[in-house]
Amino acid sequence: MTLRARLTVLYAALFGGSLLILSLVVYLVLRVSLLRQVDSLLLHTADSMVDVLRVDSTGRIIFSHAPDVNVAVQAQVWGRDGRLHDTLMNIIQDTQPLDPSGLQSNRPTFRDVYRRGQHLRVLSVPLFVGGRWMGTLEVGANLAVVDATLENTLIVQVIAAAGLLLIAAFISWLAIGHTLKPLDTVTATAMQINRADDLSQRIPYQGRPDDEIGRLIYAFNQTLERLELLFTTQQRFLADVSHELRTPLTIIKGNVDLMRRMKTLDEEALVSIDQEANRLKRLVGDLLLLVQAESGRMRLNMAPVELDTLLLEVFQEMRVLAGEKIHLHLTDIDQAIVQGDRDRLKQVLLNLVSNAVQYTPPGGDVFLSLDKVGNQARLVVRDTGPGIPKEDLPHIFERFYRAEKSRHRSSDGGFGLGLSIAHWIVDHHGGTIEVASQEGEGTTFCVWLPLLQEEENLSEEG
Structure with missing residues (x-):
């Protein structure tokens, strides 16, 4: 059974x-x-009859004259000896008690009685003379009209309920179908995506975006967008x-083929093979590091x-790498302690x-500085290189993204993974990394890291 049918049956059952x-x-x-109306009639009739009852010379309780009562009412007067003293039967004559059990009652009682195919409502009223029980007055009314009214009402209710139930089921079927129609669209879109491998498709929805279906479709579209991004990135x-x-494998194979043809070892070819092997080693290392970072398996040994x-260590090491080609400057340095690896x-x-040194032309300058701004430490690396094009700035932290238009690089060049790894490290230290660049004027990277609490307190006291 479909969801639409199950919901229709459920709503119809609830409505029914x-x-x-x-x-x-x-x-x-x-x-x-x-x-209650019948009981009120019987009580009124009984009161009228009691007013016209009298005891004759033989001790029998009889009506002194015929009371003015409803023609549908019949009455019997019974003595305490169980004998019928008088009757008022407007319908049929009967010498049997209307309600035998009511003859022994010491207070007025109402009962439903079925006798001779009739449904009667009987009121039994005990009769007292001078505080002494003398007999019982039984007044009965035929409930045929009441029964017919109730039966007709029941028939009307059954017919009306059946009709309303069918109408409600039909309306529920239509309403549920209209409500679930977007789910059919979701299913069709998912099937189409599965057949065509096209993650660029989105599910259209014209309803309210904040209802359950709207939120479902929004989440589904967000999932499609995420999958498309992941698939494209992959x-x-x-x-x-x-x-x-x-590239390095081609160079290595070319040099090996060259030495095979020369049938001798060539020092220049060996150096080239060694350089490309080191490039491959760095690539594999960066890839493993990035995979560990993104999968959460890379642990950070946090300490002050x-x-x-x-920064002084890095300055000393990079000054050796820069040599006489690049002028490396440490412009400003402040004491700062952070919690990190x-x-x-x-x-x-x-x-x-290293990026600043690599991309700065000979004779250029690279400036390093460290200072404290509020409760954060700021590390700045600024160069006087060619800068990064404006359209490339939003993508420089993506994997394998390099701002230069050509993929050809020198043997000591990177792979476009370093900034992705740096961004992950800074982010997992609770900091941020920013970049500003102007073509022809250079690039500035700023790393913001939260100061250690003790260091922050000392800074505030100072």
Whole structure:
């Protein structure tokens, strides 16, 4: 059974149950109301009859004259000896008690009695003379009209309930179908995506975006968008890895073929093979590091880190790398302590400074500085290189993304993974990394890290 059919049956069952309860309540209220009217009539009639009763010379209780009562009412007067003293039968004559059990009652009682195919409502009233019980007056009314009214009401309720139930089921079927129609669209879109492998499709929805269906479709579209992004990123990742692997492997194979043809070892070819092997080693290392970072398996050994000491280490190491080609300057340094992984933070600084040195032309300058701004430490790496095009700035932290238009790089060039790893490290230290660049004027990277609490307190006291 489909969801639409199950919901229709459920709603119809709930509606039918409500109708049943309502009909039962109406039926019972009507019955009680009609019986109260009959009981009121019997009480009034009994009072009128009691006023015209008298005891004759033989001790029998009889009507002194015929009372003015409803023609549908019949009455009997019974003595305490169980004998019938007098009757008032407007319908049929009967010498049997209307309600045998009521003859022994010491207080007025109402009972429903079935006798001779008739349904009677009988009121039994004990008669007292001078405080002494003398007999019983029984007044009865035929309930044929009441029964017919209740029966007709029940028939009308059944027919009306059946009709309303069918109408409610039909309306529910249409309403549920209209409500669930977007789910058919979701299913059709999912099937189409599955057949065509096209994650760019989205599910259209014209209803309210804040209802259950709207939120479901929004979440589904968000999932499609995420899957499309991941799929595109995966394709680009595989293409970039293939390219980065192909270039050094091609160089290595070419040099090996050259030495095979020469049948001798060539020092220049061996140096080239060694350089490309080192490039492959760095690529594999960066890839493993990035996979560990993104999968959550890379642990950070958090401890207090003196950023000023760390920056001096990086400055000394990179000054050797820059040599006479680039002028490396330490313009400003302040004492700052953060909670972090010293090796990973050093990796961030080495990556930023090595990039600045690599892309700055000979004779250019690279400036390093460290200061405290509020409750954060700010590390700045600024170069006087060619800068990064404006359209490339939003993508420089993506994997394998490089701002230069050509993929051809020198043997000591990177793979476009360093900034992605640096961004992950800074982010997992609770910090941020920013970049500002102007073509022809250079690039500035700023790393913001939260100060250690003790260091922050000392800074505020100072």
